[in-house]
Amino acid sequence: MYNIAIIGGDGIGNEVMESAEYLLDKLDLNFNFNYGEAGFECFNKNGTTLPEETIKIAKSSDATLFGASTSTPGQPSPIINLRKELDVYANLRPIRSYKGIKSVADNIDFIIVRENTEGLYSQKEYGNDNEVIAERVITRTASEKISEIAFKLAKRRKKLNKVTCVHKSNVLKKTDGVFKESFYKVAENYPEINTEDFYVDATAMYLITNPLNFDVIVSTNLFGDILSDESAGLVGGLGLAPSGNIGDENGLFEPVHGSAPDIAGKGIANPCSMILSTSMMLDYIGEKEISQQINKAVESVVCRGKILTPDLGGKAKTKEMTEAIVQEVISC
Numbered sequence: 001m002y003n004i005a006i007i008g009g010d011g012i013g014n015e016v017m018e019s020a021e022y023l024l025d026k027l028d029l030n031f032n033f034n035y036g037e038a039g040f041e042c043f044n045k046n047g048t049t050l051p052e053e054t055i056k057i058a059k060s061s062d063a064t065l066f067g068a069s070t071s072t073p074g075q076p077s078p079i080i081n082l083r084k085e086l087d088v089y090a091n092l093r094p095i096r097s098y099k100g101i102k103s104v105a106d107n108i109d110f111i112i113v114r115e116n117t118e119g120l121y122s123q124k125e126y127g128n129d130n131e132v133i134a135e136r137v138i139t140r141t142a143s144e145k146i147s148e149i150a151f152k153l154a155k156r157r158k159k160l161n162k163v164t165c166v167h168k169s170n171v172l173k174k175t176d177g178v179f180k181e182s183f184y185k186v187a188e189n190y191p192e193i194n195t196e197d198f199y200v201d202a203t204a205m206y207l208i209t210n211p212l213n214f215d216v217i218v219s220t221n222l223f224g225d226i227l228s229d230e231s232a233g234l235v236g237g238l239g240l241a242p243s244g245n246i247g248d249e250n251g252l253f254e255p256v257h258g259s260a261p262d263i264a265g266k267g268i269a270n271p272c273s274m275i276l277s278t279s280m281m282l283d284y285i286g287e288k289e290i291s292q293q294i295n296k297a298v299e300s301v302v303c304r305g306k307i308l309t310p311d312l313g314g315k316a317k318t319k320e321m322t323e324a325i326v327q328e329v330i331s332c
């Protein structure tokens, strides 16, 4: 029996979470779902975007699934704080192309490893009417930890055997200086893995001009966030981009996308990002075989191109695409 925390959040976060629960219910495994609230609607109801109770549920579960939340003016981001509370310091964001889905190149397959606990997302901002300052916190401890994860992943993936460090140390000399130094220090323990480092602005271009160059990309919090949305755009959009937040004690899995107010309530959100995140969760709790089956099922449905949500050029509803994927999984 696995205890899974379920936090739908707002907008399409709740809609795609229904797809994840539907899929998990159909598997030959035992799950106990523990529901937690977070986000904008939660703030309107409880006066906080992330209640203590939700943190408790997530901490005491074997893994957490998070949908997406709408930002609340003047309030901290619940997902950033939840990542910190669970100390899930590594945000893993795999990017791959699918046959039949518009992509800047065939065979794109890389993963972004984003530092999750500090950087410009420290949420430490202050100042006066004229001047406002955001703290960009970078520590050697966190930078070495995230580099370690990136090298281990490159070793496990057996693709290009390479890690690319992305930073802006020509301008952010101290903070990104430490990030880059930490990267090369960890690299010494992995002589079999190739290394390179690029500035973030150049990387934004290389991702488009030469996406096949990348295997594992490691970066700080904000750069990792921006590059992962860009990367999703290379291969079919946010509806296909999953993520896993991993720490020593906890795992938190969520689509890369937000609550998408422009399509919320219409029942047309692409469930794949959430379903692939659920697959990453299953891999994390040790159900590797079923995780692989789910990835294959998503690939089959997406590549067949018959039942696709509008973001992928189809007319299907979230529920129809979910059902097609679930049928594919259970017929495996």
Ligand code: NAI
Pocket (backbone or CB within 6 Å): 012, 016, 067, 068, 069, 070, 071, 079, 238, 239, 254, 256, 257, 258, 259, 260, 261, 262, 263, 268, 269, 270, 271, 273, 311
């Ligand atoms: P978004 O990711 O919600 O949407 C960006 C665009 O992608 C929209 O056009 C949307 O319709 C489309 N899109 C996203 N997911 C999709 C899916 N599954 N299927 C089909 N189309 C999809 O980002 P946006 O619009 O910048 O932010 C909306 C709200 O979400 C904001 O309040 C923002 O703060 C929040 N947000 C929350 C995140 C989280 O909870 N982890 C992450 C990003 C944004």
Ligand code: MG
Pocket (backbone or CB within 6 Å): 225, 226, 229, 256
């Ligand atoms: Mg983002």
